[in-house]
Amino acid sequence: MTSKAxxxxxxxxxxxxxxxxxxxxxGLKVHLVERGFPASGTSRACDGLILTWDKSPGAELALGQxxxxxxxxxxxVLDMDFEYARTGTILLAENEPALAAGRARVEAMQxxxxxxxxxxxxxxxxxxxxxxxxxxxxxxxxDDAQVDARRATLALLTAAQQRGLALHSQTEVSAIRRxxxxxxxxxxxxxxxGEISTETVVCAAGVxxxxxxxxxxxxxxxxxxxxxxxxxxxxxxxxxxxxxxxxYVTTVQxxxxxLQVALVAEMTASGTLLLGSSRQFAGFDRSVSLAVMxxxxxxxxxxxxxxxxxxxxxxxxxLRPWSPDHLxxxxxxxxxxxxxxxxxxxGAGIGLAPISGQLIAGWVTGGDxxxxxxxxxxxxxxxxxC
Amino acid sequence: xxxxxxxxxxxxxxxxxxxxxAARSGLHVTLLDEYPAPGGQYLKGAFRPTAAHPLPTAEQxxxxxxxxxxxxxxxxRTQTLVWGIETSxxxxxxxxxxxxxLDWLDAETVIVASGARELIIPxxxxxxxxxxxxxxxxxxxxxHGVLPGRRMxxxxxxxxxxxxxxxxxxxGAQVVAVLEAAPLSRWMPHAPAMxxxxxxxxxxxxxxYRLQRARIPYRLGWTAIQASGRDELEAVTVAxxxxxxxxxxxxxxxxxxxxxxxxxxxxxxxxxxxxxxxDHSFEAxxxxxxxxxxxxxxxxxxxxxxxxxxxxxxxxxxxxxEGQIAGLAxxxxxxxxxxxxxxxxxxxxxxxxxxxxxxxxxxxxxxAPLPGLDALTTDDTPICxxxxxxxxxxxxxxxxxxxxxxxxxxxxxxxxxxxxxxxCGPLLARLMAHERGRPVSEVGSFSVRPPLKPIPxxxxxxxxxx
Numbered sequence: 063m064t065s066k067a068x069x070x071x072x073x074x075x076x077x078x079x080x081x082x083x084x085x086x087x088x089g090l091k092v093h094l095v096e097r098g099f100p101a102s103g104t105s106r107a108c109d110g111l112i113l114t115w116d117k118s119p120g121a122e123l124a125l126g127q128x129x130x131x132x133x134x135x136x137x138x139v140l141d142m143d144f145e146y147a148r149t150g151t152i153l154l155a156e157n158e159p160a161l162a163a164g165r166a167r168v169e170a171m172q173x174x175x176x177x178x179x180x181x182x183x184x185x186x187x188x189x190x191x192x193x194x195x196x197x198x199x200x201x202x203x204x205d206d207a208q209v210d211a212r213r214a215t216l217a218l219l220t221a222a223q224q225r226g227l228a229l230h231s232q233t234e235v236s237a238i239r240r241x242x243x244x245x246x247x248x249x250x251x252x253x254x255x256g257e258i259s260t261e262t263v264v265c266a267a268g269v270x271x272x273x274x275x276x277x278x279x280x281x282x283x284x285x286x287x288x289x290x291x292x293x294x295x296x297x298x299x300x301x302x303x304x305x306x307x308x309x310y311v312t313t314v315q316x317x318x319x320x321l322q323v324a325l326v327a328e329m330t331a332s333g334t335l336l337l338g339s340s341r342q343f344a345g346f347d348r349s350v351s352l353a354v355m356x357x358x359x360x361x362x363x364x365x366x367x368x369x370x371x372x373x374x375x376x377x378x379x380x381l382r383p384w385s386p387d388h389l390x391x392x393x394x395x396x397x398x399x400x401x402x403x404x405x406x407x408x409g410a411g412i413g414l415a416p417i418s419g420q421l422i423a424g425w426v427t428g429g430d431x432x433x434x435x436x437x438x439x440x441x442x443x444x445x446x447x448c
Numbered sequence: 449x450x451x452x453x454x455x456x457x458x459x460x461x462x463x464x465x466x467x468x469x470a471a472r473s474g475l476h477v478t479l480l481d482e483y484p485a486p487g488g489q490y491l492k493g494a495f496r497p498t499a500a501h502p503l504p505t506a507e508q509x510x511x512x513x514x515x516x517x518x519x520x521x522x523x524x525r526t527q528t529l530v531w532g533i534e535t536s537x538x539x540x541x542x543x544x545x546x547x548x549x550l551d552w553l554d555a556e557t558v559i560v561a562s563g564a565r566e567l568i569i570p571x572x573x574x575x576x577x578x579x580x581x582x583x584x585x586x587x588x589x590x591x592h593g594v595l596p597g598r599r600m601x602x603x604x605x606x607x608x609x610x611x612x613x614x615x616x617x618x619x620g621a622q623v624v625a626v627l628e629a630a631p632l633s634r635w636m637p638h639a640p641a642m643x644x645x646x647x648x649x650x651x652x653x654x655x656x657y658r659l660q661r662a663r664i665p666y667r668l669g670w671t672a673i674q675a676s677g678r679d680e681l682e683a684v685t686v687a688x689x690x691x692x693x694x695x696x697x698x699x700x701x702x703x704x705x706x707x708x709x710x711x712x713x714x715x716x717x718x719x720x721x722x723x724x725x726x727d728h729s730f731e732a733x734x735x736x737x738x739x740x741x742x743x744x745x746x747x748x749x750x751x752x753x754x755x756x757x758x759x760x761x762x763x764x765x766x767x768x769x770e771g772q773i774a775g776l777a778x779x780x781x782x783x784x785x786x787x788x789x790x791x792x793x794x795x796x797x798x799x800x801x802x803x804x805x806x807x808x809x810x811x812x813x814x815x816a817p818l819p820g821l822d823a824l825t826t827d828d829t830p831i832c833x834x835x836x837x838x839x840x841x842x843x844x845x846x847x848x849x850x851x852x853x854x855x856x857x858x859x860x861x862x863x864x865x866x867x868x869x870x871x872c873g874p875l876l877a878r879l880m881a882h883e884r885g886r887p888v889s890e891v892g893s894f895s896v897r898p899p900l901k902p903i904p905x906x907x908x909x910x911x912x913x914x
Contacts, residue, residue, distance in 0.1 A: 359909035370906025
């Protein structure tokens with residue numbers, strides 16, 4: 063295969079798929095190369111929540127809001143059903159300090175223009191009758207949604223293929239060519255099955271982005287952060303909205319090295335429950351830890367006693383691309399003209415995929431960019447040459 | 449946390465033999481089994497032997513092991529599921545689930561003797577009530593004295609069909625016919641492998657003779673291609689197969705039965721060794737994916753051994769012999785027997801082992817499901833019965849260029865139900881290989897993660913030492 067492309071995307075997860083979709087929609091001839099198969103990495107080892115309230119007001123929340131709107135649009139536009147449901151999410155509080163934190167979150171979100179309401183005991187139980195009896199309140203964010211992350215990836219790729227995307231699975235990139243003796247603009251992507259000449263390369267390789275970035279002499283501050291999820295047998299009436307405990311935000315925003323566990327429960331369209339969440343730095347090891355499984359189960363049981371007799375069918379662990387300032391790295395890199403990054407979303411990749419794809423399309427085609435684009439530019443970090 | 453020197457997973461012929469051999473060498477042994485009683489599928493229930501029905505030699509040996517187990521001092525834990533495995537400071541940590549709830553066992557060495565499961569080839573109607581596996585039907589009859597039907601048809605491949613027909617007809621079932629898919633026309637080249645395995649051959653003759661006495665037809669090169677009935681099985685369409693195993697149009701016959709028993713051989717249970725991260729390879733002559741083992745039956749992970757059908761389908765006699773080897777090897781690893789003795793014992797067992805392996809390879813080759821049998825799985829046949837996904841849906845996805853087994857899970861819901869892809873995984877691998885014209889070995893298998901079988905969340909959550 064020797065071919066020409068307007069842009070080559072490296073990575074076939076949700077972010078790469080969104081980049082492929084928006085670039086193809088903009089009329090570019092796009093190739094996407096993926097080492098395994100679509101969604102074979104982090105995008106099939108995660109939940110499918112599209113949240114705004116867990117984002118810090120500012121750039122992060124702006125991205126979240128914009129992306130949530132794009133998801134609503136995509137649910138109508140894309141042919142393939144990816145189980146988009148605008149269920150809203152519920153924040154659970156275990157005690158008085160958590161309740162207070164929940165109220166503060168609601169106020170902050172309302173101030174930022176996100177619909178949010180506090181729930182008292184009655185309000186909580188009318189939404190979720192199966193919660194533990196001692197819970198006295200929480201908060202509701204009606205505009206949050208959920209998708210099946212794997213199907214969403216496939217839906218974006220399928221739509222991009224209809225717009226001319228060439229998808230290369232089982233294809234690993236071995237080199238990125240650059241003009242001017244390897245100093246100038248990128249000029250091509252080399253794979254085992256041939257070369258694609260292009261002046262634009264988008265790295266959307268998630269936790270593996272550094273392997274790609276090193277091909278153009280960059281070193282990214284991305285680290286794999288491991289998260290576990292349990293899948294239960296079908297229990298379709300147990301919950302009606304995704305549930306998250308207040309402590310979840312703390313674990314998301316913290317950079318603690320050791321294991322942190324907080325409840326996230328999501329009902330899938332097929333009636334099985336996805337239960338999370340854990341965060342820990344454990345290198346690239348994707349094996350499931352029995353102790354973490356237990357910790358997640360214990361957390362879930364604390365809020366949903368009805369789970370006691372529901373079978374746990376399986377578990378998985380995924381690696382989230384952690385970024386030091388908790389913002390993704392999206393946009394061009396000065397040191398390597400023609401090389402773009404769309405990575406570092408940690409656990410927010412599903413939610414933030416559409417806006418990431420749209421920003422990349424804006425950068426590549428020279429279109430309009432929203433103000434937030436400047437705040438997520440990779441060059442805010444020293445991408446130290448190696 | 450409970451601790452032991454050797455944990456043996458599975459108390460069938462291989463596990464019993466391994467546990468007893470290791471205990472004789474002075475090891476502290478814990479023997480784990482999912483079922484309420486030791487013995488595995490092979491030694492479950494039994495008819496009292498008579499002159500006309502003597503116990504097969506292997507079964508006699510197995511019963512001796514069961515008697516020895518009772519006085520061996522081995523810690524036996526029945527009704528205990530091993531659902532996870534991790535390394536620990538002691539060596540290995542097994543995650544257990546039993547009537548006691550959830551607990552853990554730290555073992556310096558582990559012998560996996562998890563046996564094998566039956567392979568079926570799906571065809572329209574295979575999920576109807578009244579259709580079951582041959583082994584399942586035999587177990588019902590042997591252990592519980594229950595017959596799955598009055599008029600029965602057996603179809604598939606391999607010697608188990610004969611043994612099951614004998615068991616079922618002795619229990620009073622009317623076995624209409626035994627359909628052996630393999631034409632067995634090419635058995636001559638295998639004659640050398642049969643030499644010396646007189647016990648096994650005598651057993652085979654015995655069953656053939658019993659079949660003839662009971663006037664049960666044994667039809668070679670035939671199989672069941674469709675099961676039908678309103679709410680449960682009423683009739684089965686059978687057909688003659690061509691050399692590739694494809695049904696020959698026009699040869700169909702309808703047989704009215706109320707039970708159909710299927711069995712196309714066995715697949716080694718390798719989920720635990722896969723979860724432990726051991727290397728595996730695809731060996732058709734041993735039944736499919738098997739762990740890569742040393743002469744001492746040690747896997748690529750130190751201190752983890754495999755014996756019996758889980759190491760390759762070879763029958764009960766070979767399983768007991770392998771159990772002996774693994775038991776000795778574990779004892780040697782923990783310093784209870786010297787290298788010289790281990791070498792001596794291995795050498796003494798080697799000729800018998802080679803003999804049995806050759807015979808097993810012959811059977812596995814002779815009765816291997818022919819590639820054309822995949823044509824039985826028509827597009828409207830459910831291939832993942834947990835999630836009700838049809839073969840047609842899977843083929844459509846493969847046609848789109850999806851070439852990886854795990855990717856099928858991303859596109860459809862195959863393998864995501866309570867059985868964890870245990871049933872559909874190997875079938876999907878065959879289907880994928882067939883559609884792409886590639887060997888099954890290249891397709892791989894579903895990735896395995898804990899729990900190996902479902903556990904109630906409340907029990908998983910219970911606070912424990914970890």
